[in-house]
Amino acid sequence: MWVLTNVPRAKKRPPEGARVARRGVVTRYRAWVRHHRASAADSLLKILDHPVSSMLTWLVVGIAMALPVSLMLTLDNLRGLEGSVADEASLSLFLAESVDTAAARALAQTISERDDVAGVRYHSRDKALEEFREQSGFADIIDGLGSNPLPHLLLVTPRDRTSVAASEDLAAALSGLPAVAEVVVDSAWLRRLQGLLAVGERIVLTLALLLSMGVVLILGNTIRLAIENRREEIRVVRLVGGSNAFVRRPFLYTGLWYGVGGGVAAAMLTALGLWSLGGPVSALAAAYDAEWSLSGLGIVGSCQLVLAGGVLGLVGAWVAVSRHLRAVEPA
Amino acid sequence: MISFERVSKRYDNGHDALREVSFDVNRDELVFLTGHSGAGKSTLLRLIMLMEQPTRGRVVVNGNDLSRIGRRGVPAHRRGIGVVFQNHRLLFDRPVFDNVALPLTIAGYDDREVGRRVRAALDKVGLLDHERAMPVTLSGGEQQRVGIARAVVGRPPVLLADEPTGNLDPALSAEIMQLFADFARVGLTVLIASHDLSLISRLRHRIVTLREGRLVGTH
């Protein structure tokens, strides 16, 4: 139609290239948005066209992401436990035998005035013997002793309860006092837990890094196959003037969708694991009379996980596209 | 419109596909490029498409020296050229309409304009009622006409065709060539590579002949 009816005008018409160049920025922007939308939709439809293989990809990505995330959650929950353990952290100061009651009280007062001390409880040797007598059932033997063999005891609570280093510094300072025979730090447990948590954090971090790389490689490979399958299409698109960005876009969206789907799968797997642990954990907590329950990812955490999946998918697609698309030159 | 100035092309394997070729195709002109198989016809078209770079010499298309066009400029350059291939190179996973619409989608036209232009192009090649058909259901001649519709839908100033009738019988071939002649009449610059001398010599257009990469005649 346009070809035959406009013969005289057609000859004066400026070439198409020039007219395209003159089209406004707004028009170009609209075209750009249109192609983004079309690529996003097409890529998603192509993925959904193969539900089984797509599900498998999502599951693989989901498992790879859920693993470090669950470990991280475990660590977070243990850290909550650490807080409650720290409440009990204190130093036991056994005083020298020569220290009498008045001196012990005075010492308790002096120590409680220190900046790094939250409180001091004085436990007299008489009271200790009394308790021991009642609770141990060795009343006869204890009565048979001529004198009280137990020392005075000061229970010191450090101000900084969560820091093992602080309580150890305090212990060192206090053990230097002449009246103090021995200092027992009750933070060994805490110390071990903190050590374990630090190691665990490293392991999770390393694992997350490795598995992220794995996800990028898996998705990169998936995108590479998609590129292989659409070789001829890519060539034709290039021949009729498709830019690199145009050719790249659908593959980047494919990566994005695989990643986002993987992130959703990871969030679901994590929630599932937590749910299956929830019953036993609350039973355990009840047995210990503890108010402690597992905390999960939450809405925000789950969204972050999905986002992270999307980012990994994009990175994987980008790697594949930049490595393999160039090889598909029009021929 | 298309101008070759002492153009030589040596492939990486040392083969000289074109040697010192010079010729011009004017605006609105249809020129046939002929020669035996291996004479360098496809190579010449590939230089215009920037699928290859000349080893020596200068190619100018629509006033643009192609050696000045960088990597980033190649897509825009190709959008100004319609191409038709011997084997059509249609995308078989989508209907005729989508195949023809491809250059417009790339250029970023909106759906309404795409629909209008695709139908105009399909009408021109006589396939208006086949827009929803899948390419496999079409005959060879019809597939080639879809390829032609795709080449002209973006209204490029230049139209190239490499053996467009290579797989068609003589009657169909004549029809297709007539179609190209119509495009040249309305302002396109058309260059068609074909070794079918008996067919092209019947159409009264300029013929450029290559032999072993050399230009041996233009009449």
Ligand SMILES: Nc1ncnc2c1ncn2[C@@H]1O[C@H](COP(=O)(O)OP(=O)(O)O)[C@@H](O)[C@H]1O
């Ligand atoms: N990519 C390539 N690498 C090396 N030699 C090539 C390549 N393409 C074509 N040739 C050679 O260049 C010569 C011209 O090829 P071509 O342009 O395809 O000729 P025609 O299209 O006229 O048949 C032939 O001898 C062919 O073998």
Ligand SMILES: [Mg+2]
């Ligand atoms: Mg050829």
